[in-house]
Amino acid sequence: MKVEIVTHRDGEATVVDYDYQPRVEGERPMVLDVLLQAQATEMPDLAFRYGCRARNCGVCTVDINDKPRIACRARAREGDRISPVATLPVLSDLVVRRDGIARQMRGRLSGGAQGNDLNVEAPEAYHDLTACIECYACLDNCPMHARNFAGGLPADMPEGHELPDPGEGYRWGNPFSLLKLQRIRIDPMTTDAGREAALDHAMDLGLDACVGCPGCKCGVGIDLKGQVVGELLAAAGDRLPDGDG
């Protein structure tokens, strides 16, 4: 099976053709299997992330034909083009720098002030959001996240704009960071003040971008539009220019 692997070194992209050799007859390999075999054979220092091989750890996300997919559970097909996720800056080959996302949440999580009794049942929605494996597939096509890159992708920053330093945490948010904030808001242990603070953080991260946005898609099927963005927009109500809440 022939695929294209887009590698990156020192800012240069190269398209490498790789011919996957099935290990058993009729094998339908995952994209991660293709990468592992390429590394074991022709591309010994091919850089890519993976961990659990079972769609739990969330680090193996790559773009397949320009759409983010979880490599360990995405079947490879003839002619597939495997490239690093376009929404984050590339470090090497298929590895992107992820930490600008989590770092933007520093100082924004304290809303979860604690009561004395920990034996409180959380609502089902809390667990729905906890299903997030932090794969960052939802950054795809998110206008809020794109604000960090002058409205586009890190690879095509227009003249005169500088790439933001991920080490400082990105200025603008994304579906994942909103999910984290909404999770705090629906945690029964959170105080009213904590709930308000979480909403303020969502506003500060650019919740206004969600108004009228067709919405985001989650790599593991969490209803981001309904359970995260919709809830936050409703809570923000009049505080947003064209709020629909």
Place this chain on the structure above:
Amino acid sequence: MMAIDTEWRDYDVIVVGSGGAGAQAASVAAEEGARVLVVSKDPIGCSDTKISEGIATVRASGADDDTEEGLSVNLRMGGGDLNVAAITDAFAEDSQAGYDRLRTQGLRPSIDAERHTPQSLPLPLGGHTKRRSVGHKNSGIAFGHASWHAVIQESRIDYLEDAWLLDLVTEETGAAESAPSRRVVGGLVYDASRGLLVAVRAPAVVIAAGGLSTLFFPKTDTMRGNTGDGYAVAARAGAELVDMEQVQFLPFCLASPPSYEGLCAGEPVTASFLGVLRDRNGKIILDGVYLRTRAECSAAIMRAVEAGNGSPNGGAYLDMTANKKQPLSGPYFMRFLQTCLPSAYNNARQALGKAAGKCEVEWEVRPGAHYQMGGIRADEHGAAVGGDGAGDTALGIAGLFAAGQAMGGVFGANRLGSTALTENVVFGTRAGRAAAETARASRAAPDDAAFAPLIAETVKRFGQKGGEAGSALKLELQRESWDCIGPVRTAARIDRMASLIGEWRTRLDRVSIPVHAVWNQAFVEFAELRNMLETAEAVATAARERDGSVGGHVRLDGRNISAFSTPYSTVVRRDADGGYRVRRVARPRQPLKRLVSYKMQENWRKLQVKMLLMMPKGMQDKKLEKRYRAIMGASGKAPEIVPGGAEGAVGEATRA
């Protein structure tokens, strides 16, 4: 030209790893006022903790009479008395407080309204003597969120992800005999995302870098990062490792298709009453599987492979069709199989197809590495120790701490189910607190000269030439590790491993590494391979010393070590010249009465299997239907079990 620059930093405490143990160590140390740096090669929170089944041990969650002493003894019975009593006591003492700590970081269990406690699973499972295992929605991912929260929310913690701790830096203390002769002064880190070496000065380091199962890749269900880095850096710094031969293999992992290789498909108990193991010729190689230990199942599979009767992918066949065919009890069996270990059943169904999912055909299975019971030798605060018996910190390394899977002495020869997630928070918390204390007491400024040789050596690696590929060498090592120090071992195999390690060490210096500093995969492969070699040698050295089978260590050329003999642990230590030395330290044995009663239970269970198999078919079916009904109760669901847990291998409860 310098290929890679070095940045210098100062902290009170370095925490290596951001899984369950590392996240807690960091957050406690920060609460204690320490300036903390977390170094994590995976993104924050990303770890075995995150991909686990998410079942944790919380004492007294299911029964009021669940005493600390009872839990501590329970752990040691399970671990064949290789565990250190002060450590199992600490586990029992702190399990509730530790668990509550996770709840302040957002872990939300279901609540038992009547008892006003976290809801424990319905039965005292297998080797646990009480109901005390708490399950969670979203499994380990819920714990992953808690780890993430612990690190990200605490502003006194700095962190580097995509950053590999390469080595510890230590120096002579010049202290008198009553104090350690060496102390930690920091560590050297490769920060791949910024393309820098980071020399971190710190008087205390907590190693929470997880296990070593990647030595056996792809025959493992764990994260790829389990390259034994924690054991290796500790050993190179002169620390002792304990019980390193005790690797836990799950017997029934998938052998194919390749994408699913290594993932857990079941446990002895899920084979249920009529499940048997067969070789490629259909010959039964083990019956009564549900009452066997993991080691017995693994040994039966590997013996068949050894004799040339293994399955195409080097395993054997788990045949559960007889369970399924029973007219009355068959449907109950299917329900049992689907509900007691749902993730494993799903793995098998997805990997092996519909007919296998319905148990109409046999499953090809093979053991897979799951957890390392041994580890860095430490006291109940995670502080490195040396010497005899339970050990002495004065003979350890000052400022070196371990927690989580990296730490040894907690579980001895076998780990009870759902205890690792609790181990993380109990010993993460303790090590974090102790490390902060050490930092407070430390005055001496480190001598930067101690870092110099290590930095120079590391810088030189960037641009190293020689034509070997680290990734390919890793695969070679993994194949041999499986054959020589894997689920079954012989003296000859272990010796072969030792000589191969010597060869690989020379080849390591010929691994080609390009010069670029940012995310240099070849350098990463090199650094991990180097640690895997170190770890493999530690395992091989300990495995050679233990000439009989006990717990996770199966010697095909030795006898079973009796529960009645005096237990001992192996302790290995790396000499300055790189060679490994091993010795035994004695452990106290359980009272004889307790052992005898466990032994009798074992014999009774074996008899039960015989009787069941001899029964006429119709009677057998009726009897089984009754048994399933009793197990699954009104809910029609089997009590959930944890892969690697004692409840998954009933026979193991008898192994003292």
